[in-house]
Amino acid sequence: MKDIEFISSGVLTTIQDLGRRRWRNMGVPLSGAADPESAALANALLGKNINSPVLESTFIGPKFKLHSSQDITLVGAFMELKIDGISVPHKTVITADSGSIVEIGRATHGCRSYLAFRDNIIGANFLGSVSTYLPSKLGGLKGRMIQKGDFISLEKNDYKEDYQEAIETSQQANYSHSWLIRVTEGPEYDLLSTSSKDEIENNQYLVDKDSDRMGVRLNGSPLKIDEHGDMISSPMFPGTIQCPANGQPILLGPDAQTLGGYPRILQVSKIDRTLIGQLRPGDQLRFKKISLQEAEELWRDKAISFPIISHI
Amino acid sequence: MARQFPIVIEEISEDLLQVKLKEKEIDYPYFFWQFSQHILKSQNNLEVVPGEDSLVIQFNPLLQDREDIKEAIYKQSKSIDASFNNKLEGSITVPVCYDDEFALDMKHILNHTGLSRSEVIGEHCQRDYEVKMIGFTPGFAYLGELSEKIKLPRLTNPRPLVPKGSIGIANNRTGIYPIQGPAGWSIIGRTPINLFDIKRNDPFLILPSMELNFEQITKSEFNAMLRD
Numbered sequence: 400m401k402d403i404e405f406i407s408s409g410v411l412t413t414i415q416d417l418g419r420r421r422w423r424n425m426g427v428p429l430s431g432a433a434d435p436e437s438a439a440l441a442n443a444l445l446g447k448n449i450n451s452p453v454l455e456s457t458f459i460g461p462k463f464k465l466h467s468s469q470d471i472t473l474v475g476a477f478m479e480l481k482i483d484g485i486s487v488p489h490k491t492v493i494t495a496d497s498g499s500i501v502e503i504g505r506a507t508h509g510c511r512s513y514l515a516f517r518d519n520i521i522g523a524n525f526l527g528s529v530s531t532y533l534p535s536k537l538g539g540l541k542g543r544m545i546q547k548g549d550f551i552s553l554e555k556n557d558y559k560e561d562y563q564e565a566i567e568t569s570q571q572a573n574y575s576h577s578w579l580i581r582v583t584e585g586p587e588y589d590l591l592s593t594s595s596k597d598e599i600e601n602n603q604y605l606v607d608k609d610s611d612r613m614g615v616r617l618n619g620s621p622l623k624i625d626e627h628g629d630m631i632s633s634p635m636f637p638g639t640i641q642c643p644a645n646g647q648p649i650l651l652g653p654d655a656q657t658l659g660g661y662p663r664i665l666q667v668s669k670i671d672r673t674l675i676g677q678l679r680p681g682d683q684l685r686f687k688k689i690s691l692q693e694a695e696e697l698w699r700d701k702a703i704s705f706p707i708i709s710h711i
Numbered sequence: 712m713a714r715q716f717p718i719v720i721e722e723i724s725e726d727l728l729q730v731k732l733k734e735k736e737i738d739y740p741y742f743f744w745q746f747s748q749h750i751l752k753s754q755n756n757l758e759v760v761p762g763e764d765s766l767v768i769q770f771n772p773l774l775q776d777r778e779d780i781k782e783a784i785y786k787q788s789k790s791i792d793a794s795f796n797n798k799l800e801g802s803i804t805v806p807v808c809y810d811d812e813f814a815l816d817m818k819h820i821l822n823h824t825g826l827s828r829s830e831v832i833g834e835h836c837q838r839d840y841e842v843k844m845i846g847f848t849p850g851f852a853y854l855g856e857l858s859e860k861i862k863l864p865r866l867t868n869p870r871p872l873v874p875k876g877s878i879g880i881a882n883n884r885t886g887i888y889p890i891q892g893p894a895g896w897s898i899i900g901r902t903p904i905n906l907f908d909i910k911r912n913d914p915f916l917i918l919p920s921m922e923l924n925f926e927q928i929t930k931s932e933f934n935a936m937l938r939d
Contacts, residue, residue, distance in 0.1 A: 631764060634765070657760055
């Protein structure tokens with residue numbers, strides 16, 4: 400019933416699964432974990448369906464009291480996990496007794512972590528997903544971020560699958576404050592000036608503080624985009640990189656709008672798309688352009704060592 | 712008589728395919744919307760998003776074969792004929808209250824257009840609209856054409872949240888927010904009727920190509936309709 404009692408909320412803690420599918424034609428964004436591979440791995444470590452709801456913490460995690468005994472595990476940004484004041488490792492299943500205090504600290508690297516529980520988090524279902532979509536207050540806990548004093552209930556989970564092989568060979572992303580993000584050319588790439596095309600891989604960007612689950616804003620030497628590059632509304636997806644007239648790219652996240660009017664200059668390759676959820680203000684970022692074939696091969700290679708990604 | 716709509720499919724990333732028409736100009740504004748509905752119905756594992764002059768399909772490159780999908784889409788495009796070009800039946804009337812309480816930007820609209828309140832309301836509700844497109848945020852409907860006389864640009868500071876039922880205007884479009892959400896358009900009024908019904912299989916009640924008009928109501932009528 401009231402299994403989790405929040406003593407503090409953290410900066411921005413929400414309930415997320417892997418998102419809302421097949422309503423994008425009606426303007427409904429995907430939502431879901433901003434770093435879906437970490438969320439899926441947290442569930443897999445507990446032998447759960449990888450689409451089970453998890454708690455997504457941003458920068459600083461919450462502190463809560465458990466009112467039932469639970470196996471838990473944390474994956475993602477480097478945030479210290481403490482149970483009754485004792486530090487415990489990431490990517491490890493740990494039993495926390497009823498009455499224990501669980502605390503997720505401040506991220507030293509990366510931006511978001513994912514906490515999975517043995518039993519299933521109960522959230523508001525909207526169009527087949529409990530992912531919180533803050534802009535329209537949908538899903539999750541009343542459509543909003545967790546607040547101090549909130550309770551979350553869990554329901555018994557009997558699903559058990561052995562992902563051991565997948566987990567042993569999975570590789571954690573290389574967290575740093577300087578990222579190299581692999582991209583392919585987007586449909587409006589040719590609206591960039593020749594000099595901007597030449598510079599795009601050398602440009603050093605900083606992640607802007609005005610970034611959220613809808614989009615990560617970048618600051619760098621402005622790209623020159625064709626003045627007549629105004630286009631009519633076109634489909635956008637998480638990982639699409641838009642370039643507004645000011646020349647500062649916006650990298651779209653899980654809550655990305657479905658249609659947009661800025662040129663789609665690049666698309667983050669699937670191999671690095673999950674990292675969008677880990678970019679934090681102040682981090683440095685560069686792009687590396689790869690071909691469509693390379694992008695596909697990298698993703699296929701990764702799926703060999705980490706097969707659960709084929710269902711994300 | 713069968714009519715052909717030749718398409719081209721471009722690979723725009725390892726998991727995205729963009730569909731465009733070979734001939735850019737056709738007298739068929741809802742082609743991409745209706746084509747996307749057909750694809751969604753016949754294919755269970757694709758995301759399809761229609762834009763104004765294209766649609767984009769997202770697939771899973773580990774579980775689905777790109778060439779198979781392309782072939783299926785080409786094939787489907789050939790089964791489209793002129794009878795497909797039917798607009799959705801009927802039209803709906805959406806009651807709107809233009810009181811200041813709901814018309815959050817009425818003062819801004821009056822200042823910008825130089826018209827009186829009743830002139831602005833008249834320009835907005837005394838004409839027929841067509842739903843041009845759905846998207847951006849959940850269920851947001853773009854309607855056209857808005858009267859030239861009340862044409863104004865998007866707000867410089869978008870609102871993080873407007874209530875459900877809000878009606879906005881920007882450029883040559885007016886729009887309806889069936890669910891609360893962020894809004895960059897000037898809010899001219901609000902409707903009390905529910906345009907999103909989660910109890911239905913298809914919860915969004917406004918769809919592209921529908922005809923729509925607005926009818927002015929008073930605040931007491933608004934409140935009465937809200938209670939029903």
